[in-house]
Amino acid sequence: MINLLRAHGSENQFFILDQTQLSTPLTDTELSHLAQVICQPHATSLGSADGVLVVNTTTHPDCLGEMRIINADGSEAKMCGNGLRTVTRYLAEKSNQTQFKIATPFMDLAVEQAPDLAPNVPAFSVQIAPISMAASDLPLHYHDQAVLNDQAVPEFLPDQTFTAIAVPNPHLISFVDKIDEAALGQLGQTLNAPNPHFTEGVNVSFAEIRGTNHLFVQTYERGVGFTNACGTGMSATSLAFARQFPRAFDPTTPITVQNPGGVVQTRVHLGKTAATSQLHLIGNGTFTARLTLSETALHQADITQVLVTPTTEEAAYQAFVASTVPATK
Numbered sequence: 001m002i003n004l005l006r007a008h009g010s011e012n013q014f015f016i017l018d019q020t021q022l023s024t025p026l027t028d029t030e031l032s033h034l035a036q037v038i039c040q041p042h043a044t045s046l047g048s049a050d051g052v053l054v055v056n057t058t059t060h061p062d063c064l065g066e067m068r069i070i071n072a073d074g075s076e077a078k079m080c081g082n083g084l085r086t087v088t089r090y091l092a093e094k095s096n097q098t099q100f101k102i103a104t105p106f107m108d109l110a111v112e113q114a115p116d117l118a119p120n121v122p123a124f125s126v127q128i129a130p131i132s133m134a135a136s137d138l139p140l141h142y143h144d145q146a147v148l149n150d151q152a153v154p155e156f157l158p159d160q161t162f163t164a165i166a167v168p169n170p171h172l173i174s175f176v177d178k179i180d181e182a183a184l185g186q187l188g189q190t191l192n193a194p195n196p197h198f199t200e201g202v203n204v205s206f207a208e209i210r211g212t213n214h215l216f217v218q219t220y221e222r223g224v225g226f227t228n229a230c231g232t233g234m235s236a237t238s239l240a241f242a243r244q245f246p247r248a249f250d251p252t253t254p255i256t257v258q259n260p261g262g263v264v265q266t267r268v269h270l271g272k273t274a275a276t277s278q279l280h281l282i283g284n285g286t287f288t289a290r291l292t293l294s295e296t297a298l299h300q301a302d303i304t305q306v307l308v309t310p311t312t313e314e315a316a317y318q319a320f321v322a323s324t325v326p327a328t329k
C-alpha cells in the first residue's frame with residue numbers, strides 16, 4: 001500500500017506524494033490527472049487542496065530529494081514556498097536531518113528546521129530563489145518594458161501600482177490601503193485566462209502595510225484561484241515592500257506576514273538589485289492526515305477506496321493562530 005500525506009503551510013493545502021515508495025513512478029500525465037481529481041473539494045473527506053507536492057530522488061549534491069508542485073488544475077508550477085516547508089519536514093523526519101537542500105526545478109534550495117511555533121506546531125525555514133524582475137523571466141509583455149516596478153497599469157486596475165517579480169514562479173504585487181477581494185479575484189481571473197500581458201498566467205497578491213515589518217497579504221493563485229496563503233507570493237511581496245517602503249522596513253528583523261490562513265515570517269536581505277537579494281520564508285509545516293491506497297489506484301487517480309487517518313496537529317495549529325494572530329482580515 002502507498003501512503004500520501006495531507007499537509008499545509010498557513011492552510012495552503014497539499015497532498016505529499018513520495019514517489020520513492022512506488023514500484024513505478026507516475027507519469028507526468030498521471031500526476032496532472034491525480035492533482036485534478038484529488039484536490040477537488042469532495043474527493044476525500046479532507047476538503048479541497050491547492051496542489052500535489054511530488055517528492056522524487058535526486059543526485060544533486062547535499063539534496064535529500066527533489067520537489068515538484070502540481071497545481072490543482074493539473075498544471076506544473078516552478079516553485080511553491082509553503083509546500084517546500086512541508087516537504088522539508090517530510091524529508092527531515094525521513095532522514096533524521098535538520099539542515100539540507102531540496103532540488104526544485106530551477107535551483108537547489110537550502111532548508112532547515114526552525115524552532116516550533118507552539119507545541120505540536122513544527123516550523124521550517126526555506127530559501128526562496130532564484131529571484132528576477134526581468135519581464136522575460138515572468139514572462140510579462142507590457143509595452144516592451146524590461147521590468148514592471150511600482151508602476152501604474154491602467155489595463156489591470158486604475159488607482160493602483162504594480163510590481164512583477166519571479167521567484168522563480170511569477171508574481172504580480174500591489175500595495176493597497178484595504179484589500180478589495182472582488183477586485184483581486186477579477187484581476188486574478190483575467191490574468192490567468194488567455195491575455196496579452198502574462199501569457200503563462202501569474203499569481204496576483206494584494207498587500208496591506210500594517211506597520212513596520214508587518215504585512216497582510218492575500219493571493220489569487222495561478223492554477224488554483226484564491227488560496228489561504230501563497231509562500232512565494234508572501235516572499236516576493238516582502239521583497240517589493242522592502243524596496244518600495246524603506247521607511248517601514250527594518251532590515252535587522254524578520255517581516256511578519258499575516259494571511260487568511262495564519263501567519264509566516266520572511267527575512268529579506270536587500271542586494272543592489274532584486275536578483276542579488278536574498279529571501280527566506282519561515283512558518284509551519286503541518287501534517288493533518290495520512291492517506292493509504294493501492295499503487296494501482298494511485299496510477300488511475302481512483303481515490304474511492306482511500307483510507308484517511310487524521311493526525312492531532314490541526315487543533316494545535318488553530319490554537320497557535322488564535323493565540324498569535326488577533327485578526328487576519
Ligand SMILES: N[C@@H](CCC[C@H](N)C(=O)O)C(=O)O
Pocket residue numbers: 012050069071076077078079080081082083169170203221222223224227229230231232233
Ligand atoms: N502556493 C504556492 C505557489 C504554488 C504555485 C503557483 N500556483 C504557481 O502556479 O506559480 C506557494 O506557497 O508558493
